Amino acid sequence: MNRNLQTKCIGFGIKFLLGACASFTVATTIGIVVVLFSETSEFFSQVPLFDFLFGLSWEPLLEPKSFGVLPLVSGTLLIMLGSGLIAIPIGLLTAVYLSEYAKHRTRAFIKPILEILAGIPTIVYGYFALTFITPMLKQIIPSIDVFNALSGAIVVGIMILPMVSSLCDDAFSGVPKSLKMGGYALGATSFEVICQIIMPASASRILAAFILALSRAIGETMAVTLAAGATPHFTLNPLESIQTMTAYIVQVSLGDTPAGGIEYLTCFAVASLLFFITLVMNILGQRIIHGIGKKGGQNS
Amino acid sequence: MNKIKRRKRTEKIFLWASRLLSWSTILILVVLMAHILIEGTHYLSAGFLNNFPSRFAAKAGMKAGIWGSFWLMVMTTLISVPVGIASALFLEEYGIKGKIGKIIEVNVSNLAGVPSIVYGLLGLTVFVRYADFDRSLLSGALTLSLLILPVIIVASREAIKAVPNTIRYAAYALGAHKHQVIFGHVLPVALAGILTGVILALSRAIGETAPLIIIGALAYVSFTPESPMDEFSVMPIQIYNWAGRPKAEFHQLAASGIIVLLCLMLTMNLIAVIIRHKSSKRMNL
Numbered sequence: 028m029n030r031n032l033q034t035k036c037i038g039f040g041i042k043f044l045l046g047a048c049a050s051f052t053v054a055t056t057i058g059i060v061v062v063l064f065s066e067t068s069e070f071f072s073q074v075p076l077f078d079f080l081f082g083l084s085w086e087p088l089l090e091p092k093s094f095g096v097l098p099l100v101s102g103t104l105l106i107m108l109g110s111g112l113i114a115i116p117i118g119l120l121t122a123v124y125l126s127e128y129a130k131h132r133t134r135a136f137i138k139p140i141l142e143i144l145a146g147i148p149t150i151v152y153g154y155f156a157l158t159f160i161t162p163m164l165k166q167i168i169p170s171i172d173v174f175n176a177l178s179g180a181i182v183v184g185i186m187i188l189p190m191v192s193s194l195c196d197d198a199f200s201g202v203p204k205s206l207k208m209g210g211y212a213l214g215a216t217s218f219e220v221i222c223q224i225i226m227p228a229s230a231s232r233i234l235a236a237f238i239l240a241l242s243r244a245i246g247e248t249m250a251v252t253l254a255a256g257a258t259p260h261f262t263l264n265p266l267e268s269i270q271t272m273t274a275y276i277v278q279v280s281l282g283d284t285p286a287g288g289i290e291y292l293t294c295f296a297v298a299s300l301l302f303f304i305t306l307v308m309n310i311l312g313q314r315i316i317h318g319i320g321k322k323g324g325q326n327s
Numbered sequence: 328m329n330k331i332k333r334r335k336r337t338e339k340i341f342l343w344a345s346r347l348l349s350w351s352t353i354l355i356l357v358v359l360m361a362h363i364l365i366e367g368t369h370y371l372s373a374g375f376l377n378n379f380p381s382r383f384a385a386k387a388g389m390k391a392g393i394w395g396s397f398w399l400m401v402m403t404t405l406i407s408v409p410v411g412i413a414s415a416l417f418l419e420e421y422g423i424k425g426k427i428g429k430i431i432e433v434n435v436s437n438l439a440g441v442p443s444i445v446y447g448l449l450g451l452t453v454f455v456r457y458a459d460f461d462r463s464l465l466s467g468a469l470t471l472s473l474l475i476l477p478v479i480i481v482a483s484r485e486a487i488k489a490v491p492n493t494i495r496y497a498a499y500a501l502g503a504h505k506h507q508v509i510f511g512h513v514l515p516v517a518l519a520g521i522l523t524g525v526i527l528a529l530s531r532a533i534g535e536t537a538p539l540i541i542i543g544a545l546a547y548v549s550f551t552p553e554s555p556m557d558e559f560s561v562m563p564i565q566i567y568n569w570a571g572r573p574k575a576e577f578h579q580l581a582a583s584g585i586i587v588l589l590c591l592m593l594t595m596n597l598i599a600v601i602i603r604h605k606s607s608k609r610m611n612l
């Protein structure tokens with residue numbers, strides 16, 4: 028009897044210990060929010076919120092200082108749009124090919140390639156952009172800057188491509204086989220089945236895949252820091268040198284800025300904006316995926 | 328008749344377009360690797376692995392980076408793996424029905440999407456400044472641990488989920504307590520799967536650059552770390568430093584560094600594949 032009690036106590040202790048470990052992740056989230064919020068509120072006690080969100084000039088490191096975040100946002104947007112233009116068509120069609128056309132052996136060959144592309148560190152992509160893609164672009168478009176948004180967008184596109192294709196692949200495999208077979212029975216070609224049955228049936232999950240991948244592109248750091256430059260311009264011209272939100276944070280960290288100074292605080296303000304944008308996109312993407320999962324479960 | 332021809336032609340064009348784009352991913356990988364190999368072999372030598380950073384490309388090496396990365400990975404493993412596995416066990420075996428379990432679950436999937444640079448700022452504020460660990464290996468390892476914790480938890484949960492319930496029931500039937508079932512039966516069976524996930528998470532951590540720059544890891548270090556409180560550099564930061572210089576010879580050095588880094592990651596992935604292969608064999612028996 029006594030031994031039983033002892034085992035029960037140990038069991039309770041272990042449960043408590045495991046629970047404590049699991050709550051670490053919650054503590055991390057709270058930590059992120061608290062850190063970002065406290066430093067950002069300090070920043071906004073010195074700079075008006077309106078100037079930050081709608082100002083067209085970002086010069087926090089040089090006098091006269093100005094703290095309009097829009098140039099960084101436009102730079103980030105440029106990278107996001109450019110990488111999306113590359114990753115979305117290629118990723119989507121790769122997923123279509125892999126799930127509808129490819130033989131098992133082809134699939135078994137291309138899938139690991141995509142996994143390798145996804146596993147390559149972002150610093151390697153940055154190096155590739157700087158020393159291979161930019162010189163190549165320079166030959167095609169001689170007027171392009173050494174650091175330019177286009178080169179950064181291309182590599183970020185390559186980087187998020189595996190994510191787009193694997194999430195789309197998952198989306199396609201969620202379409203009931205009977206729907207597809209119905210289409211083929213009516214004499215449709217594969218192209219018609221894909222465009223008129225599979226895509227509409229998985230449209231929301233494909234959308235979720237795009238959102239999640241683009242959110243990843245926004246948070247991308249080293250590739251754009253190396254390839255896209257460090258000059259915050261309010262521009263949508265991909266041939267110019269720009270600066271993204273993430274690249275700015277790296278730039279400040281590499282310099283010797285004293286803790287608590289306004290330059291130091293700008294990092295946190297920019298990071299808060301970045302965190303907010305990616306969080307909204309991630310929640311949206313996951314909501315869509317989970318919402319569909321639930322509905323499908325009820326139907327079947 | 329004409330219409331059918333047109334439909335068939337569209338079909339063919341579409342098939343070839345998607346086929347071409349799929350195979351283009353292989354082309355991308357081949358070009359990327361070829362470029363790095365061509366650029367990087369020039370400076371790749373025993374000296375490169377044994378020298379500290381230098382102003383002269385011919386004398387520069389990444390000893391500090393290799394040792395820094397090694398220390399950092401060992402420490403990150405020691406911190407993140409026990410916590411990650413424990414969290415996964417809690418979520419799968421205890422918590423999932425309760426409200427707390429639900430909150431933690433949503434939280435983990437959101438954390439996985441947070442940009443790594445934000446973790447860097449968290450580490451900078453909490454570990455470097457608040458806890459006063461300074462720019463040490465410890466700060467770096469703690470930051471990276473937080474970063475890969477969600478990945479480890481997700482992978483471990485998959486592995487634990489794959490353990491057949493019959494094993495649990497058999498243990499319960501013999502009168503085992505819950506924690507005895509978990510540590511005596513569930514964990515050993517799931518261990519191979521967990522290990523695979525852990526290695527993949529670590530191979531992500533070893534290439535991570537941005538958060539370490541934020542917490543202040545250095546590019547110029549001419550010593551190998553000797554304790555967790557030492558300052559450090561890591562391979563990706565050395566690569567970044569070289570790639571960011573205007574001179575072409577330093578770009579070649581960066582490529583050499585990338586080769587070393589990728590070889591390490593490849594080895595780690597290979598180990599993961601072997602473990603997965605071996606364990607699937609054992610499970611079939």
